Amino acid sequence: MEVRYQVIVLGGGPAGLNAAKYAANAGYEVGLIDAGTRLGGQYWRHTGREEFDQSVHHNFDQGSLLMDAVLANPRITVHSETNIWSASIINDEVVLRTNNGAFITQRLILATGAYDRSLPFPGWDIPGVMTPGAAQSLLKGHGVLVGKRIVVAGTGPFLLPVATGLSSHGASVVGLLEASSKYSWAKNLLELLRNPAKALEGIGYLLALRGRKVEMRFRQAIVAAHASADGSLESVTIANLDSEWKIRSTYKLSCDVAAVGWGFTADTAIAYSLGLALDVDASGSISVVVDENQRARQPNAAIAIYAAGELTGIGGADLALVEGAIAGLAIAGSAQDLKTLKKRRKKLLRFAQALTKVYPVASGWKSWLSEDTTICRCEEISYSDINEAREEFDASDARTIKLLTRCGMGLCQGRICGRTIADLMNSTPQERISSASRPILSPITLGEVAQEGLL
Amino acid sequence: MINFTFEGEPISVEPGTSVAAALLSHGERITRLTRFNSTPRSIFCGIGVCFDCLVEVDGEPNQRSCITTVKEGMVVKVQHGS
Amino acid sequence: MSQSPDAIVIGAGIVGATTALALTNAGLKVLVLDRGSIASGTTSAGEGNILVSDKEPGAELDLALRSRDAWFELADDIGGGFELEAKGGVVVSSSGSESLRNLTSKQRDSGIDARDISSSELWELEPHLSRSINVGAYYPQDAQCQPMLATARVLQAVKQRGGDVVTGSEVLAIENRHGVVSSVVTSRGSYSAPVVINAAGTWAGAIARLAGAELPIAPRRGFILVSVPTPHRIFHKVYSSDYVANVASGDADLQSSAVVEGTQSGTILIGASRERVGFKEGIDYSVVRILAHQAIELFPFLANVQLMRVYRGFRPYAPDHLPVIGQDPIIKGLWHNAGHEGAGIGLAPGSAQLLADTILERHSFMNAAPFSPSRFSTVSSS
Numbered sequence: 001m002e003v004r005y006q007v008i009v010l011g012g013g014p015a016g017l018n019a020a021k022y023a024a025n026a027g028y029e030v031g032l033i034d035a036g037t038r039l040g041g042q043y044w045r046h047t048g049r050e051e052f053d054q055s056v057h058h059n060f061d062q063g064s065l066l067m068d069a070v071l072a073n074p075r076i077t078v079h080s081e082t083n084i085w086s087a088s089i090i091n092d093e094v095v096l097r098t099n100n101g102a103f104i105t106q107r108l109i110l111a112t113g114a115y116d117r118s119l120p121f122p123g124w125d126i127p128g129v130m131t132p133g134a135a136q137s138l139l140k141g142h143g144v145l146v147g148k149r150i151v152v153a154g155t156g157p158f159l160l161p162v163a164t165g166l167s168s169h170g171a172s173v174v175g176l177l178e179a180s181s182k183y184s185w186a187k188n189l190l191e192l193l194r195n196p197a198k199a200l201e202g203i204g205y206l207l208a209l210r211g212r213k214v215e216m217r218f219r220q221a222i223v224a225a226h227a228s229a230d231g232s233l234e235s236v237t238i239a240n241l242d243s244e245w246k247i248r249s250t251y252k253l254s255c256d257v258a259a260v261g262w263g264f265t266a267d268t269a270i271a272y273s274l275g276l277a278l279d280v281d282a283s284g285s286i287s288v289v290v291d292e293n294q295r296a297r298q299p300n301a302a303i304a305i306y307a308a309g310e311l312t313g314i315g316g317a318d319l320a321l322v323e324g325a326i327a328g329l330a331i332a333g334s335a336q337d338l339k340t341l342k343k344r345r346k347k348l349l350r351f352a353q354a355l356t357k358v359y360p361v362a363s364g365w366k367s368w369l370s371e372d373t374t375i376c377r378c379e380e381i382s383y384s385d386i387n388e389a390r391e392e393f394d395a396s397d398a399r400t401i402k403l404l405t406r407c408g409m410g411l412c413q414g415r416i417c418g419r420t421i422a423d424l425m426n427s428t429p430q431e432r433i434s435s436a437s438r439p440i441l442s443p444i445t446l447g448e449v450a451q452e453g454l455l
Numbered sequence: 456m457i458n459f460t461f462e463g464e465p466i467s468v469e470p471g472t473s474v475a476a477a478l479l480s481h482g483e484r485i486t487r488l489t490r491f492n493s494t495p496r497s498i499f500c501g502i503g504v505c506f507d508c509l510v511e512v513d514g515e516p517n518q519r520s521c522i523t524t525v526k527e528g529m530v531v532k533v534q535h536g537s
Numbered sequence: 538m539s540q541s542p543d544a545i546v547i548g549a550g551i552v553g554a555t556t557a558l559a560l561t562n563a564g565l566k567v568l569v570l571d572r573g574s575i576a577s578g579t580t581s582a583g584e585g586n587i588l589v590s591d592k593e594p595g596a597e598l599d600l601a602l603r604s605r606d607a608w609f610e611l612a613d614d615i616g617g618g619f620e621l622e623a624k625g626g627v628v629v630s631s632s633g634s635e636s637l638r639n640l641t642s643k644q645r646d647s648g649i650d651a652r653d654i655s656s657s658e659l660w661e662l663e664p665h666l667s668r669s670i671n672v673g674a675y676y677p678q679d680a681q682c683q684p685m686l687a688t689a690r691v692l693q694a695v696k697q698r699g700g701d702v703v704t705g706s707e708v709l710a711i712e713n714r715h716g717v718v719s720s721v722v723t724s725r726g727s728y729s730a731p732v733v734i735n736a737a738g739t740w741a742g743a744i745a746r747l748a749g750a751e752l753p754i755a756p757r758r759g760f761i762l763v764s765v766p767t768p769h770r771i772f773h774k775v776y777s778s779d780y781v782a783n784v785a786s787g788d789a790d791l792q793s794s795a796v797v798e799g800t801q802s803g804t805i806l807i808g809a810s811r812e813r814v815g816f817k818e819g820i821d822y823s824v825v826r827i828l829a830h831q832a833i834e835l836f837p838f839l840a841n842v843q844l845m846r847v848y849r850g851f852r853p854y855a856p857d858h859l860p861v862i863g864q865d866p867i868i869k870g871l872w873h874n875a876g877h878e879g880a881g882i883g884l885a886p887g888s889a890q891l892l893a894d895t896i897l898e899r900h901s902f903m904n905a906a907p908f909s910p911s912r913f914s915t916v917s918s919s
């Protein structure tokens with residue numbers, strides 16, 4: 001099957017929904033592709049049957065209005081449960097191959113979001129250790145609590161809504177650990193106060209948590225997890241950290257789930273396949289380079305590719321909405337004045353940049369690793385495997401380490417450990433960008449690949 | 456309700472539930488054993504990125520339980536190795 | 538290491554590495570240079586097949602046969618550690634038995650252990666092979682290794698035995714004095730040696746030009762498909778006899794016939810297409826489709842196996858498909874060991890030995906004349 005659309009939007013989260021809406025309102029036939037079963041993305045993930053509960057769904061009213069508008073728009077066709085396995089440009093058209101046939105367009109908006117960034121530590125592969133996003137998605141998407149005694153840890157503003165949601169649904173959040181300092185906020189106060197709504201949202205979570213006797217502890221992190229006899233999580237070791245995140249002292253806490261996350265990473269593999277210009281920031285995060293209309297840079301003038309949301313830099317749902325709107329209007333060549341939207345984007349961007357300063361990941365996490373700590377979960381490659389390749393063969397770059405140890409060559413194709421290896425090997429920005437190359441974006445049976453007519 | 460089995464045990468869930476959510480809500484914490492060291496694994500990223508929550512569904516291995524929706528009569532098993 | 542070793546090898550791929558080891562073992566102090574990291578060229582894109590089955594009788598087959606044994610000697614010499622395995626090859630034919638039987642008979646005359654087998658023997662060797670395939674040959678000598686690990690191990694031995702490897706050093710100029718090579722200028726310093734070896738694989742033509750010489754080596758693109766890890770169901774290297782014709786083809790258009798095998802890590806590799814399209818970036822998914830289709834024709838169960846990765850490499854290709862091994866006809870002291878096309882892993886230790894013997898004026902296992910770099914200049918001047 002081949003389907004052509006005037007505009008294709010990839011991703012049904014805040015950025016993609018808004019992009020689709022605005023492009024359609026400007027008169028274009030839009031195909032909206034999403035891998036999930038329901039629209040909403042990670043932020044507005046929902047079960048499709050609940051009475052919405054504001055404690056897990058912040059701004060859900062806005063979200064359900066937008067989702068309804070998209071679903072009701074006759075110019076938008078939604079393709080759910082559609083997984084793209086490869087993307088390329090053929091004869092001045094973008095071809096996206098999926099489990100539901102090929103989607104073809106000359107105007108593409110990428111809004112594929114991000115996933116939790118993970119750092120390895122001893123025991124992070126024990127069942128029960130997961131990302132905050134996993135705990136959140138099970139709660140939002142299925143109403144399932146992942147455990148009874150939960151420690152939420154890592155860094156970043158996302159820990160707060162996760163802990164709040166878990167605790168208000170009956171889990172006991174026995175620890176809420178933020179690795180950055182208490183004073184981190186104070187140092188960036190000026191920028192943060194430019195966005196009082198967001199600051200208030202954070203304070204609201206803290207108050208709700210305090211009501212449930214959950215206090216956030218700063219400069220603490222989970223540095224090891226321990227399994228019970230059946231192999232699943234039983235307790236964690238928590239450390240008090242110094243300013244570089246080296247361990248100063250430790251204590252143990254029993255729990256059945258540890259939700260640990262260190263901010264977010266965008267998957268730039270599709271962008272790489274399509275030849276878009278990519279950039280790497282000081283924290284090692286890769287993003288799609290866009291102009292002031294959210295248009296990405298790529299050599300083919302017959303094609304317009306735009307990007308919005310986390311793919312252009314981690315910035316949260318509000319920024320994603322604005323970027324989506326700009327991308328949708330701009331790709332449609334709409335005459336609407338974008339000035340107000342751009343002003344709002346500027347403000348939100350500054351806030352996002354301030355947040356990355358509040359929640360930096362310090363290099364001391366490397367000192368938490370022990371020789372037998374798993375680095376690559378898929379291929380079961382340990383820290384000592386990597387160190388051996390480094391010492392025995394003088395391997396000094398991530399690519400060589402990968403080819404010698406198979407680290408990052410498993411099913412997730414380095415999505416989880418790639419950034420870690422790049423950090424451990426001090427990869428250059430160029431090396432980080434080329435490690436985003438994944439010609440097969442998600443596994444697909446050879447039988448489907450072999451089908452006649454594949455472009 | 457939708458009925459399926461996990462390791463032969465019958466489980467009923469609401470329509471639209473993912474295999475991972477169904478297993479976790481029934482106290483099943485282990486979805487697979489790794490292929491080299493046979494260590495247990497479970498859901499990790501929750502959104503289809505990490506491939507740690509793999510199960511065997513109706514005889515097909517490598518299915519991500521977190522993004523696979525339960526269907527009537529599905530036979531789900533712990534994935535041993537690959 | 539001093540700035541003046543006995544020999545400089547340009548290229549830390551499998552050919553450069555094995556050449557450096559052969560010379561080191563002969564007592565020379567060798568410096569290996571590469572602009573990237575080790576095996577950052579075509580070697581890391583190779584499948585690691587060490588085949589005698591895919592070659593028509595002739596100089597290349599003689600080289601392949603010697604090289605195959607040289608791999609096992611090399612493993613003994615440096616202590617293995619690169620997954621070398623005499624796995625055996627199974628070649629099948631879907632277009633009758635005559636051409637395959639002809640090939641095996643000629644190969645046997647050249648000393649290859651090529652066995653004509655019955656359909657039941659075929660299915661016993663490969664129980665999951667399509668039942669519509671019933672003609673085959675078995676080659677117990679076919680082997681394989683992990684090329685990246687092999688290169689790393691060989692270069693490690695070179696270093697332990699007094700040689701040196703400098704990565705991240707791009708060769709920018711090769712100077713000569715009155716037609717005799719004098720020094721190699723890199724992005725990280727200059728070196729001089731009486732012997733400079735061009736083992737730059739697909740980029741060997743560019744290195745030759747830097748020295749004022751000429752070498753007609755061009756890229757021939759290939760894709761390899763990698764499945765998700767699955768239980769072992771393929772036990773040998775299995776391919777269709779069309780492959781032998783493809784390898785020998787001079788056509789620029791796409792040739793493809795799937796070579797299928799299981800690896801120790803559980804993945805299944807499906808190689809390899811051949812196209813002369815220059816250094817063309819990106820992936821051509823219609824080629825991926827053809828490889829998938831051909832692999833399923835051999836092993837129907839593959840239709841339900843998931844594809845996980847695809848990667849691409851550029852084989853170093855000479856117009857007559859033979860590697861270039863010997864001294865440059867114009868620049869003395871410049872030696873070439875390049876252009877092994879789709880067989881550089883397999884042919885590496887044999888080629889290294891042949892070149893080392895020639896440089897050191899020792900008797901070798903075969904005559905190097907068919908591989909001489911001057912064969913091209915004779916053609917163009919006539």
Ligand SMILES: Cc1cc2nc3c(=O)[nH]c(=O)nc-3n(C[C@H](O)[C@H](O)[C@H](O)COP(=O)(O)OP(=O)(O)OC[C@H]3O[C@@H](n4cnc5c(N)ncnc54)[C@H](O)[C@@H]3O)c2cc1C
Nearest residue numbers: 550552572578579580583586708738759850880881882883
């Ligand atoms: C898809 C595919 C499958 C294959 N499968 C097999 C197989 O199964 N079996 C087999 O035997 N062969 C196989 N091959 C072929 C094999 O990979 C090559 O023949 C072999 O790797 C060539 O080795 P090399 O050392 O000559 O070249 P390379 O490995 O490319 O090494 C050349 C080195 O020179 C360096 N270099 C280049 N220019 C400069 C410069 N200016 N300064 C410094 N350094 C420089 C490069 O960085 C590179 O590291 C395959 C090839 C492909 C593409």
Ligand code: FES
Nearest residue numbers: 499501503506521
């Ligand atoms: S939990 Fe990560 S893919 Fe399912």
